[in-house]
Amino acid sequence: MAGQGRADPRPLSPHVQIWKWHWTMAGSIFHRVSGVGLYGGAFLIGAWLIALATGPEAYAFVETIAFSLPGQILLFLWSMAVLYHFANGLRHLIWDGPMVGFSPGLASLWTMFNFAFAIIGAAAIWSLASFY
Amino acid sequence: MTTSAKTIRGLGSAGTGTQHHIRQRVTALALLFLVPWFLYSIIHACKAGYEGALIWVAQPVNAILLILTLCAALYHMRLGMQVVIEDYIAKSGTRQALLILNTFVVFALAAATILSVLKIWFTAGA
Helix, strand or coil: CCCCCCECCCCCCCCHHHCCCCHHHHHHHHHHHHHHHHHHHHHHHHHHHHHHHHCHHHHHHHHHHHHCHHHHHHHHHHHHHHHHHHHHHHHHHHHHCCCCCCCHHHHHHHHHHHHHHHHHHHHHHHHHHHHC | CCCCHHHHCCCCCCCCHHHHHHHHHHHHHHHHHHHHHHHHHHHHHHHCHHHHHHHHHHCHHHHHHHHHHHHHHHHHHHHHHHHHHHHHCCEHHHHHHHHHHHHHHHHHHHHHHHHHHHHHHHHHCC
């Protein structure tokens, strides 16, 4: 841990090229990807709240960006990341707690469900939000 | 890839992983309840425009739940980003700098957003 400014000599995790792609692997990778994405998303929520506290002009500015096409695409991806990270996070909690769903078949099936949940859930939320 | 025993002997574990793990799970547990509420609420608040959003945040229950959501989410993402940095950044100086930056960013966001909620609560709610 001493800061000699050189690479840590300890071994790294097995690298991506030497693994065959499978569902639980994709699920794990996307858990991290969505987590990093949500880190960025926190700045969007922050911008919205700070603008709301600042005043109507600032809020109108944030609204313009949020309702633009790039803004809407970004928010859709954000909602998908929330739902995926939520569903897969719940799976992690169940793995850590009652420890069910560990068998390869069920684990893969569960991962597929999480992806489907994120995509269908985000689409459902956005169509509900825009229709009423 | 093999690592000779002499390069790992004596390093041991960092010794603080359990606390990190538990905090990650406890914040996740809180977010399990807070995130569905947050998603539902933020859509309604956003659709209500500036005035409607102010009224929504100014309600005590919403302000409190919003602050709890912010605290749990920001703490959770700080822990998560810490692990990402530790996994991918091997260079000691860069790693330390990014870990500190991660902490600064999260606390800055927490201060700015929580103050915003309180300001709306105290001004629009009165």
